[in-house]
Amino acid sequence: xxxxxxALELPEKGSGVVIIGEDLKxxxxxxxxxxxxxxxxxxxIKSGDFKGKKGKATSSVAPGKLDYVLLLGxxxxxxxxxxxxxxxxxxxxxxxxxxxxxxxxxxIVEDKRGKFASEEVAxxxxxxxxxxxxxxxxxxxxxxxxxxxxxxxxxxxxKSPAAAEKHFTKIKPIADGVFLGRDVVTEPPxxxxxxxxxxxxxxxxxxxxxxxxxxxxxxxxxxxxxxxGVGQGSAKDSKLAVMxxxxxxxxxxxxxFVGKGVTFDTGGISxxxxxxxxxxxxxxxxxxxxxxxxxxxxxxxxxxxxxxVAGLVENMPGGNAQRPSDVVKSMSGQTIEVLNTDAxxxxxxxxxxxxCQDRFKPEFxxxxxxxxxxxxxxxxxxxxxxxxxxxxxxxxxxxxxxKSGEKLWRFPMGEAYDKQINSEIADMQNIGNEKGAGSITxxxxxxxxxxxxxxxxxxxxxxxxxxxxxxxxxKGATGFGIRLLxxxxxxxxxx
Numbered sequence: 001x002x003x004x005x006x007a008l009e010l011p012e013k014g015s016g017v018v019i020i021g022e023d024l025k026x027x028x029x030x031x032x033x034x035x036x037x038x039x040x041x042x043x044x045i046k047s048g049d050f051k052g053k054k055g056k057a058t059s060s061v062a063p064g065k066l067d068y069v070l071l072l073g074x075x076x077x078x079x080x081x082x083x084x085x086x087x088x089x090x091x092x093x094x095x096x097x098x099x100x101x102x103x104x105x106x107x108i109v110e111d112k113r114g115k116f117a118s119e120e121v122a123x124x125x126x127x128x129x130x131x132x133x134x135x136x137x138x139x140x141x142x143x144x145x146x147x148x149x150x151x152x153x154x155x156x157x158x159k160s161p162a163a164a165e166k167h168f169t170k171i172k173p174i175a176d177g178v179f180l181g182r183d184v185v186t187e188p189p190x191x192x193x194x195x196x197x198x199x200x201x202x203x204x205x206x207x208x209x210x211x212x213x214x215x216x217x218x219x220x221x222x223x224x225x226x227x228x229g230v231g232q233g234s235a236k237d238s239k240l241a242v243m244x245x246x247x248x249x250x251x252x253x254x255x256x257f258v259g260k261g262v263t264f265d266t267g268g269i270s271x272x273x274x275x276x277x278x279x280x281x282x283x284x285x286x287x288x289x290x291x292x293x294x295x296x297x298x299x300x301x302x303x304x305x306x307x308x309v310a311g312l313v314e315n316m317p318g319g320n321a322q323r324p325s326d327v328v329k330s331m332s333g334q335t336i337e338v339l340n341t342d343a344x345x346x347x348x349x350x351x352x353x354x355x356c357q358d359r360f361k362p363e364f365x366x367x368x369x370x371x372x373x374x375x376x377x378x379x380x381x382x383x384x385x386x387x388x389x390x391x392x393x394x395x396x397x398x399x400x401x402x403k404s405g406e407k408l409w410r411f412p413m414g415e416a417y418d419k420q421i422n423s424e425i426a427d428m429q430n431i432g433n434e435k436g437a438g439s440i441t442x443x444x445x446x447x448x449x450x451x452x453x454x455x456x457x458x459x460x461x462x463x464x465x466x467x468x469x470x471x472x473x474x475k476g477a478t479g480f481g482i483r484l485l486x487x488x489x490x491x492x493x494x495x
Contacts, residue, residue, distance in 0.1 A: 001133040002153035003126050005161035005168070006106075010036055014104035014155075015059075015068040017093060019111075020045070022052040022076050027110035029157065037062050037069055044071055054079045055089070055471075057096045067102055083116070083124045084405030084483075090128025091471035098151045106155040109164075122158040123167035129154055130175050131472040136186045170300065174486055177296030181288040181479035185464065189264035189281045194231070194239040194312035197263055197284065201241040201291055201310065207298040214240040219351075226330040227351040230344040231313035233268060233321025240352065241287075243294045243308035247301060248494075254305040255493050256362035257294075257485060258352050260345040260369035261287025261312040268315045268341030269323055282477065283345070285464030286368035287312060289481035296486050303494040309356045311348035315341070327426050331355060332449055335426040343430045345369050346445045353449045363493070364393050364454040367446065368481045369461075374438035376462040383409040384480065385459035387443035393454045396492050397484070403491070405472070406484035408458065411440055418444045 008029050010016075016037075018030045024045050026034060034041040040060050044050050050058045054075025062069045072093055079085060097105050109122040116124075135149060158164045184192055184200055192200075198213045205211050216237050219228055224240070231238035241261075244254070265283040266272060272280065287310035294308040322328075326338045328347070332354045336347065349367055356365055375385040384401075386408040388394040394410055401408040417440045423429040428448065432441035443457045463480040466473055473479075 001130060003130060003156065003168070004153070005122065005156045005158055005165040007161055008108070008110060008157050008159055011106035011155065011157070012065050014066065014106060015070060015097065015100070015102045016062070016066050017070045017072055017105055017107035019072050019074045019107070019109065020052045021074040024052050027108060029108050029110055033069065033108070036064065037066070040069055041071065055092045059096070059100060068100055070096060070100070072096065080116070082403045083120070084403065086116070086121050086124035087128030087131065088405065088471040090125035091132035093125070094129045094132040094151065095469065098149055101150040103150055104153045104155070105151070106157055109156055109158045118158055119160050119164040120167055122156045122164040123171060126154070126156050126168050127171050127175060128472055130172070131178060132474065134179055134182060134474060136183065136476065173296045173299035174483055176299055177292035177482045177486070178479035180295050181292030181482050182477040184291065185282055185285055185288045185477035193236045193263045193314055195236065197261060197287070197312050198239040198241050201243060204243060204291070204295055204298065207295060208245065209294055209298050210244040210246070212242040214242065222355065223329065223331045224351040224355070225328040226336055226347045227311050227313065229322045229326065229328040229338065230315055230347050233318035234314040234316040236314045239312040240355070241310040241312060245294055245297045245302065245306045247297070247303050248305045252305050253363045254307045254360055255489065256307040256309070256356050256360055256365045257290045258349060258356050258365055258367040259287035259290035259308070259310040260284065260348055260371065261310045262345055262348065263312060263314050265315045265344065266317060268344065269317055269321050270340045270342040271317055272342060282465050283370050284312070285370045285460055285477070285480070289368045289460070289479065289485070292479055292482040293485050296482060297489065302489060304489050306489065307356065307360050307362060309352050311352040313348055315344045330449070334428065334448065337423040337426040337429040339429050340431045343442070345371050346430060346442050349446055350449045353446060357451055357453045362453060364390070365450060366397070366456045366458065366485065368458045370464050371459045372439045372442050372461055375459040378439065379409055379462055381462045381466065383407045384463045385439055386410040386456060387413055387440070387459070388456040389447060389450065390454035390456070393456050396488060397456055400488040400491060401484050404483040404487040406480055411443070413440060413443055413447065417441055421445050
């Protein structure tokens with residue numbers, strides 16, 4: 001997908017796009033386009049069918065040089081509080097144009113909207129357009145032309161194209177990180193497993209990220225019995241990927257992100273039902289977010305020291321698989337009774353979190369995981385669950401979520417929930433001993449491995465993939481968490 005920025009001149013080919021708010025007022029260039037197309041824009045407005053509502057669109061075949069003219073509703077000023085609102089508009093535009101099967105289009109971005117200059121508006125519309133253009137079609141050997149995206153390029157017409165392009169260049173690494181995250185989640189599990197996902201992490205070295213991959217022997221030496229127990233039934237060896245981006249002074253403590261990377265989750269001996277098990281290639285969505293975030297931070301040369309840790313395992317049944325009622329010893333020295341081998345993500349994160357805080361002494365840790373089905377019951381596909389031992393960090397994450405469009409909802413934690421994971425024969429058990437609050441007891445389990453480091457757990461089980469097209473995401477892997485955490489770093493931890 002090619003995106004370029006040009007001066008405010010009437011497009012001579014392809015399709016023209018005009019953004020119109022609920023006030024139904026046309027910008028100067030839009031008025032010129034209206035005259036060029038025999039008043040078709042004003043006619044569409046006067047017909048009463050198009051009212052400028054946010055995300056609503058109407059199109060007509062254009063007379064003369066252009067293929068179509070598309071009117072895209074921008075809604076009211078209150079509809080655009082953050083940059084993510086403009087990104088959503090851009091993603092919606094991609095879908096509208098692709099449905100028309102046009103090959104190229106030019107969009108007029110002439111007005112300042114709210115607190116945002118037209119150049120910033122233009123760049124964020126372009127970013128949303130680019131995010132929605134994502135496709136994963138590498139395994140198709142035959143595909144009809146009408147099944148392929150027709151749209152090849154977008155020209156953004158703006159008063160200061162150089163300024164808009166500079167801003168787009170600055171924010172495009174967000175999409176590059178998201179695309180990497182989506183790619184590794186979408187790949188089938190015979191292609192992405194611990195060793196190959198670790199190799200994808202190593203590819204980040206060309207962007208300046210320092211990468212270390214720990215194998216089974218190194219993790220055994222460190223005492224990571226919790227993580228290793230999950231992968232012991234698989235023919236694929238477990239790995240721990242450690243990524244470092246150093247963009248600030250050496251004396252500055254790093255910020256840290258930890259991801260669950262279960263490349264395929266059968267449930268182990270506590271095996272899942274066959275129906276829907278194919279979706280369990282998505283169970284490394286947390287690790288994918290961490291990997292994609294590290295790419296974004298490196299590409300945009302973020303002025304921060306950041307650590308990414310991803311526990312990479314495959315949870316399979318087998319002759320050597322972990323059994324319900326096994327007891328394992330974690331790197332922290334704490335023992336865990338494994339009552340359900342399908343509650344494995346927390347076992348992976350236990351050692352990854354302890355290793356991260358013990359080695360790097362970070363300013364904070366945020367972990368991401370497709371951890372519980374209970375969070376989907378609670379929040380559906382609108383919010384990820386937020387659990388934290390630190391109010392200040394939780395508030396920053398919530399604000400970054402609102403601003404980026406990747407929203408979080410905070411849940412309670414406390415001693416009463418913590419008691420539910422006490423075991424009769426070990427320090428703890430990996431599931432609660434009462435019905436309900438499954439997401440909370442999972443978070444309480446993780447909290448036992450962070451010491452006093454400010455920490456937040458994001459349960460993204462309802463957000464890592466989507467079964468329908470969204471403004472910024474076609475059906476499939478979303479890359480959730482990358483835009484959110486990049487916003488967190490940008491707003492609070494750089495400089």
